[in-house]
Amino acid sequence: MRDSLRGLWSEAWDRFELAERGSPDAQVMDTRIAGTRVRIRFANTALRHAIGRALEHLRMPLAMDPPDLTIGVWDSVSAGVPMPRPPWPLDCLTARGDIAGFGSPQCRVSFHVPSGMLSMLEPDTGRGMLWIRDAAAIPRYVRSMPMLPILHWWTGGHGMQLVHAGAVGDASGGALLAGAGGSGKSCTALACALAGMSYVSDDYCVIGSGPSPRAHSVFSTGRLHASDVARLQPPDAWMRCSDSRPDDKTILFLGDCASGLVTPELPITVILLPRSGRWRETCCEPASPSAAMRSLMDVTMSQLPHAGQHAVGLIASLVRSVPCRYLNLGADGRPVADVVREQIRDCR
Numbered sequence: 001m002r003d004s005l006r007g008l009w010s011e012a013w014d015r016f017e018l019a020e021r022g023s024p025d026a027q028v029m030d031t032r033i034a035g036t037r038v039r040i041r042f043a044n045t046a047l048r049h050a051i052g053r054a055l056e057h058l059r060m061p062l063a064m065d066p067p068d069l070t071i072g073v074w075d076s077v078s079a080g081v082p083m084p085r086p087p088w089p090l091d092c093l094t095a096r097g098d099i100a101g102f103g104s105p106q107c108r109v110s111f112h113v114p115s116g117m118l119s120m121l122e123p124d125t126g127r128g129m130l131w132i133r134d135a136a137a138i139p140r141y142v143r144s145m146p147m148l149p150i151l152h153w154w155t156g157g158h159g160m161q162l163v164h165a166g167a168v169g170d171a172s173g174g175a176l177l178a179g180a181g182g183s184g185k186s187c188t189a190l191a192c193a194l195a196g197m198s199y200v201s202d203d204y205c206v207i208g209s210g211p212s213p214r215a216h217s218v219f220s221t222g223r224l225h226a227s228d229v230a231r232l233q234p235p236d237a238w239m240r241c242s243d244s245r246p247d248d249k250t251i252l253f254l255g256d257c258a259s260g261l262v263t264p265e266l267p268i269t270v271i272l273l274p275r276s277g278r279w280r281e282t283c284c285e286p287a288s289p290s291a292a293m294r295s296l297m298d299v300t301m302s303q304l305p306h307a308g309q310h311a312v313g314l315i316a317s318l319v320r321s322v323p324c325r326y327l328n329l330g331a332d333g334r335p336v337a338d339v340v341r342e343q344i345r346d347c348r
Contacts, residue, residue, distance in 0.1 A: 004087035005107050009120055009129075011084045016072040016129055019043040019079035030067065031058040032264070034155050034206040034216040039067035043074035046135045051146040057220040057255035057262045069126050069154055071147065077134040083118065086111070097149060097305040108153045110305035115139050119149040119305075123157045140243060144221040144251045145204055151218060152304045155206045160216070161314040163207050164299035167200035167215035168192040173269030173344045174200070176207070176215055177327075178295035184274035184329045188336055190222045190252070191232060195337030198263040199254060209317040213268040220255030220262045268322055270347040271296075272340065276329040282339050284325040289316075292324040323347045 020026045025045040029052050031038045040055070042048040051073055052059075076082050092100045097110035097119070108121040116133040128150045132138060152162040166177035166189035179185045189202035203223065206216040224232065229239075229250050241257035244250040254262050271292045272284070296315050301307050325343055329336065 005102055005109060008084055008087060009107055009122065012120065012129060012131065013072065013127070015081050015084065016043065016074045019074040019081045020072070022079065022081070029055070030060040030064050031055055032060055033058055033151065033218060034158070034160055036068045036154070036158060037064045039064070039070045041070065041072050044078055044135065046078065047073050047075065047132070050135060050138045050143050051130070053253055054144055054146055054219040054221045054255070057259060058217065058264065067126070069128060071128040071130060071150060073130045075132040075135040077136065083131050096303055103306065108149070108306060110149045115142050117142070119147070121150050121153045123153070128154065140245070140248065140251060143243070144223060145219050148204070148303070149305045153306065156310050160206050160208045161311050162204060162218070162304060163296050163315065164203065164303065165205055165207070165296060166202040167205050167266055167268070168197045168340065169200070169266040169269070169344060170197050170341060172341070173348055174215055174266030175340050175344055176268050176271045177274060178271060178292060179274050180295070180298055184276045186223055187228050187232065188274045188327065188329070188340070190224060190234070191335070192337045192340055193222070193254065193258065193261050194232060194234065195335060196261070197337055197340070198266060199261045200263060200266055207268065207314070207318060209314050209321065211321070213318050213321060214265050215268050216265045217262065220253060222252040222254055223249040224252065225249055268318070269344045271319060271322055271324045272327040272343060273325070274327045274329055279328040279330040281332045282330040282334045282336055283328050284339060284343055285328065287324040287326045289319040289324055292319040
């Protein structure tokens with residue numbers, strides 16, 4: 001298994017470089033993600049726009065040598081370069097992208113069947129690769145949160161963890177917003193951004209633990225249902241930079257339209273668990289560390305390939321180190337940003 005995986009990696013990287021050399025518009029994007037220097041090499045402009053747009057707020061204006069991690073991104077349709085045949089059978093694939101029996105700490109690999117994307121990482125060599133069958137058919141959710149498996153493995157190897165959570169804050173500190181889809185997490189994060197608060201994320205961010213835990217931005221996107229767009233009424237400038245579909249969520253690219261609000265990181269002062277539907281007034285009440293842990297774990301563990309004991313340990317450490325509160329989203333019209341600000345100040 002190990003030899004076959006190394007053979008796949010070596011041949012796939014050679015084919016990426018062939019696609020890159022054969023492209024008239026290959027591009028390089030240098031970023032700083034969770035304190036590490038990440039260089040992304042795109043085989044063409046279409047991939048740069050589709051994959052790099054959500055990371056634009058982390059782009060470094062000057063080239064950085066040497067990077068800590070280099071990620072090659074390519075597709076077969078536009079390059080005319082096929083991907084090598086993988087060494088695993090179809091029955092090895094899991095819903096979250098794990099490939100049973102393949103992968104190791106020295107070579108991480110996942111294949112996400114719905115999007116047709118292969119992700120690989122060699123932490124020791126500082127190289128990663130994302131292969132996409134067709135750059136013209138990248139799903140919208142991938143455009144809003146690209147390279148999740150690679151960034152999950154990479155940051156995990158540096159004592160951090162990618163988690164399904166939003167984060168916002170101000171000069172007093174930051175609030176980590178945890179909850180499953182439909183809990184009000186995205187609406188809360190974007191309502192806070194509209195109120196002028198600093199924005200780290202609405203759906204995924206990187207967390208560190210320890211005595212001074214921090215939330216690090218990865219994607220500058222925010223996602224809203226049509227009813228939430230009507231209620232929050234984002235500025236026209238935000239909507240002009242959005243990817244909007246009548247039958248799907250609107251994706252806001254805040255790095256394009258509100259870059260002054262997007263911040264690379266914030267201290268985690270409090271963990272807030274938004275919940276809606278039963279309260280007249282927007283208010284907070286104590287939540288147990290176990291409730292916060294469940295909210296952070298459920299989607300994180302179900303979506304990120306090879307998420308395991310490292311994620312459990314780091315999240316458990318975080319929820320024990322900062323106050324946890326339920327954020328009850330009421331119908332009283334009180335700005336949620338005011339309540340979030342109060343909680344950040346009170347929990348400093």
